[in-house]
Amino acid sequence: MLSKLILRLAALLFALAALPASAALNVLATVPEWAALAREIGADKVNVIAATNALQDPHRIDAKPSLIARARSSQLVVANGAELEIGWLPMVLRESGNAAIQPGQPGYFEAASAVRLREVPTRLDRADGDVHAGGNPHIQTDPRNILTVAQALAARLALVDPANAEAYKANLARFSDRWKTAMARWELVAAPLRGVPVWVQHRSFPYMSDWLGLKELGALEPKAGVEPGSAHLAGILERQKVTPARMILRPAYTRASASEWLGERAHIPVVVLPFTVGGSPEAGDLFGLFDETIRRLLAGLK
Template identity: 55%
Template sequence: MKALIWAALLLGSAWSIPAPALNVFACEPEWGALTRELAGDAVTLDVATSALQDVHQIEAKPSLIAKMRRADLVVCSGAELEAGWLPQLIRQSGNSKVASGPGSFMATDQVVTLDKPSELDRAAGDVHPQGNPHVQLDPYRVLAIAKALAARLAQLDPGNAAVYTQRLADFSTRWQAAIPNWEARAAPLKGRKVVVHHASWVYLLTWLGVEQIGTLEPKPGVPPTSGHLAGLIEITKAQSALAILSAAYQDPKAGEWLAERTGVPALVLPFTVGGDDQAKDLFGLYDATLDRLLGALK
């Protein structure tokens, strides 16, 4: 009899094992890192891309369909950054939970975007009608997104709501303590000028008060051409630019070509978590970015 009760208890405890953790599908490493900050091990996390990939140009590959199949929440940039692959993944996986509603979390929907084009014409390159989607390098926006994401996690997984609330409080404290430090360190960058590979730095530059004087791409999404690069030599020299910025995933050749002819250093910034050894998490990403930029001052 006793054995039976024990068996029943065991069975009962087996049943009461907490419901399988929330499955989160993050499109980009920065949102994967933010999810980790806010959820720790309370969720199962799949990150679809790496810092060395161009997220504009991912393919809807089978491994991603399999991951999407089990997702309860999709955390992506939005603003059409993933237009070429995310809708296909969702449709092919047959997972309607994440197509819209609470299962779909777009970072750019939580904040005001910059660079909204006043005119939509593909002759202007690959423009994003809802504004520039690369919002991860403005700490204030990241904080706003973190708060919204924590709320969403709690909504989908009320059992762990306390975990998300507590971790958000912890993250906010550390993040808000870090911001003044970053701003103090970055003060000498204010008013300086940079040439960028793709217009993916607008939030960082606006935050730091750095001016963008040119792009290596003649138009967004169009690879640099030698004619266009030659045209940049004069302006880069004349305005005594601080640096030429590329992201870790971009081909550094174009930036190096211009650096050689102008003496202005070509910097490769991590752009997202995992973009270099230092950018292991969101804090490291900001530290690494500022280190590289300040390094160009010397």
Template identity: 40%
Template structure:
């Protein structure tokens, strides 16, 4: 039997070529990090475990998610305990050793920036709070740029042979992001002093960035739905007359907000919480644009009334 060494060598070289350019599988816990991964690794296969219409605190470890994580080379999550109720279960069932440690293919955004509202002590009586701070980082332009740099470093760690490509993607993103951030800052300056009642601390970083004061929370405690007695207290606060609007995220139940709005004669503003939260928020850039436009319109309308 004659062995065709040319065919064998060609097959080996083809296999090595495919391996060198194999598509990275990225599992994102939230759509904002799927969008960021797309900016930094557009050639990758990217899957988001949640949508902007889901509560990221509460996710079921479905077989489809387990299968996606089993094949993942990199898992990108917000961190700061946001996914503590479901990510460990997924990791266990997926049995993918490469995405169990941040030394390898696990990336937590909150590990790379200073979070707001860190707590020294937490117990169950306080509700759904996080000792490591508020995990909803994606509405902080400066933090997201820092996170993007850290995620680029992680991509390079996993695929050092593609270092130049990842650095190029980050440079492009950084230039566009910083230019957009200047525009966002100018638009946000118009919102300084705006007062709102909001649901949960979902937009904590957005309010911090824009100088908006959340004077009250629709939740009596973080993670608890509005109660009649709590809404009555909020009505007394709203009747002081200095509230611009009541804000809920696209995935949150608006019923308590609508009741309060009807009684206090205030508008309810539904903001996209993440990429895909409305038709205008197809990526991170348009998410910021959409949110700032909606806030500006609400603020202008309230001032004119």
């Protein structure tokens, strides 16, 4: 009886494996910003799915069945890398049984590999919280990084899907032009932010702060991924009296309570930044993400 069952399973297996694959390249991006970038570069040649949405903490995702199914039928996985997805992506990739998208294969792309990482820890100890050994993984908050990653991603798409290499190249050129123009605009508008002291909820913005010249006085989280306690926040309030910050920055997916507590007492605004594509209704694509980020930062300055 069991051998019959196995035979039937095998028959089903080959029937399904023989199904024609869809024409577009299936891309599974782990986070919305890289899904948006893959859509910019791939356009109509790719079929992109984001594994997470902007309101999910990218550090804490389950290796859900839906993700395994999508990894199974993908030809390219666009991950952020720098251990951002270490809690779930390795499991999804292994469970999928898809040899083409395993780390080391052309079908596995890490955005962080194209960028020099900041805040590389000098010591590795879990007592320091949720430490990323490779450095701070939140590279998408600096548009210069987006451009670098776009170039690397276009090259990778051309490698995985050589038939459409010309299209990817043309899309990259078009995107780069638009992006550089937009960057010049953002930098002009954001000039008043240079040197402005801020607190951050989580160390989510070192790349953005570097780009805009914001001065991060510190993080509300005592350790990465650890919610601040009241004593720690009181300490920050004391520091705020000596070196006053102008605002508190918080990504949309994090808890509001700590930053609101401090904002109320220090009489400074809490600026909720979209952090990634879809983090606010206005941040519908990468351009919208930075338009909205800078608009909110400038509004926080008033």
